[in-house]
Amino acid sequence: MHDIITITLNPALDKSTHVAQVLPEKKLRCNEPTYESGGGGVNVSRALKKLGGSSCAWVWVGGPSGKRLCALLQSEGVDVWAVETKNWTRENLMVMEDNSGNQYRFGMPGPYTYEDEWERCLKQLTQMPDEELPKFVVASGSLPPGVPEDFYSQLAGIAKARGFKLLVDTSGDALLKAAGEGVYLLKPNIGELAALAGKEKISAMEQEEIAMQVINAGKCKVLVVSLGARGAMLASKDGISYVVPPIVPQQSAVGAGDSMVAGMVLGLLNGNSLGDVARYGVAAGTAATMTPGSELCRQEDTDKIFRWLQEHKVQQV
Template identity: 40%
Template sequence: MSTSSLPPIVTVTLNPALDVSTSVDRVVSRHKLRCDAPRVEAGGGGVNVARTIVALGGAATPVYTVGGLTGERYRLLLHQEGLPGVPIPIGGETRESISVGDRSQGDQYRFVFPGPTVTAEECRRCLDAAVELLRPGGYLVASGSLPPGAPESFYADAVRLAKQRGARCAIDAYGSALTLALAAGPDLVKQSVRELGELTGRELSTIELQDAALHELLDGSSVGAIALSLGAAGAALAIRGEAQVLRAPAFPVAERSTVGAGDAFLGAFVLRTVQGRSTGEALRAALAAGSAVAASVGTTAPHRELVERLEREG
């Protein structure tokens, strides 16, 4: 099936970030740390998802907010990347996020700011612009943190509006915004094991506990499926109406950065789903894309050749 014949995939990012990444010999307190030249890239949940989909040969339109000088730089970077999407102007300044690698320990330190305060009208314009691009059979991916001022119902509203357009909806969120979205019944929810533990209030240290938590969420909502990323342990997929939780092992890669790996996981899963692949194939593609990004530095798209090779080997 050609890209042009696939249902449209639209992503919405209410709180994008200009990602600044660098590294030092060692992170120590109270000293000037001489950093490598910084990498500056346009990041944020839905934008990273769209970047992955395009890198893997699909088509996706990111809808995102931009404001101030940082926002203008953000928009320009995406345009230069060939992923302009639909920028929605806001009054506040687009945030930055900082990642610092410690070469001596192989660790990465990530500093994430809350973002600008947004108005209800700005949120509505962003979501309306995304929904307007949907068509029956399409897919809306709403992901990332919510900035100050955003209504906690934002993701639940995204689910309801997507359904009204006859489209599917995937959510990657946390906290009360996720709880409200679950009640709206998204087709797919993406979680890390840490996020799932926080949502259920449990320590999910075993497969049995993870499976029980996944089924509990499905039974207590109208969510279609939950994709659970488990880092080095791979991933799991729980589907409504199916007793068996599908699991797949991780691909062995040398991890260099976790920035954007979860977004790549979600983007590849949605793309393969829209392409009509099986759930098992979609899960392997998600793991391959997440691993490819984790093996890179900064906010980057997974290399298509590497992802497809890992898919074949998996």
């Protein structure tokens, strides 16, 4: 039994390399690549492990790339429940240009996922014995072709019926259709918050009112809006508060959002207040920006930032 399950229907095998300079129509000599398992929920499970927590990563994988992804996860000590798909798992490419320090990220489309494959998730959660049900399910990332846009909404229906708490971190139509009864926590950014309100853009002066509209409309119980380097806004039935992180030496923002979700779900599991849940999430997300490339948060950095946030919370609204 696992208290936390992460769900990633569109994982990726992430390949990273360095090159002196990116030039058109030239054969570019790259350094030996490194491989990592990737995708929203996968990264949440990896970050949880780094923070001293544990989870089971549910992944939909196929082909040699899928097998390698699972092997990489297991080598990090992450438990895996894999659904084998007919089509191969996608591979993404990140190239670091040494001359400039620029990072080029090439994201490939996900493979077509058949109905009998994605339905395995819903059936498994529906049929699991009560004593094996998780306390929290994190559904994160994009949906691959073939998976209906209301998939996360269907998950929310199961969460409501079976009593586990569902955290959703996605975008686009999948986010709009997910928002509703059965979702415990949503983690949009400002642009996604605007979409939840049916707007193209919102100003900083509007964000609090719109966040409370989302809560009062029953689209989730808790809303944590990512504000990038400015931290996060927490909205719940108790109102609005902000978490503003300290200034830290930043190397890469890759994985910050997934680390933030990992910090929050770990805080929830530990029974922390919503304020401390948001603070630990912001601490983990900020810690991830201190690491190079696609490396996720480190526990030592996260705990240090969290202590700072606790000491300075009286200054936060």
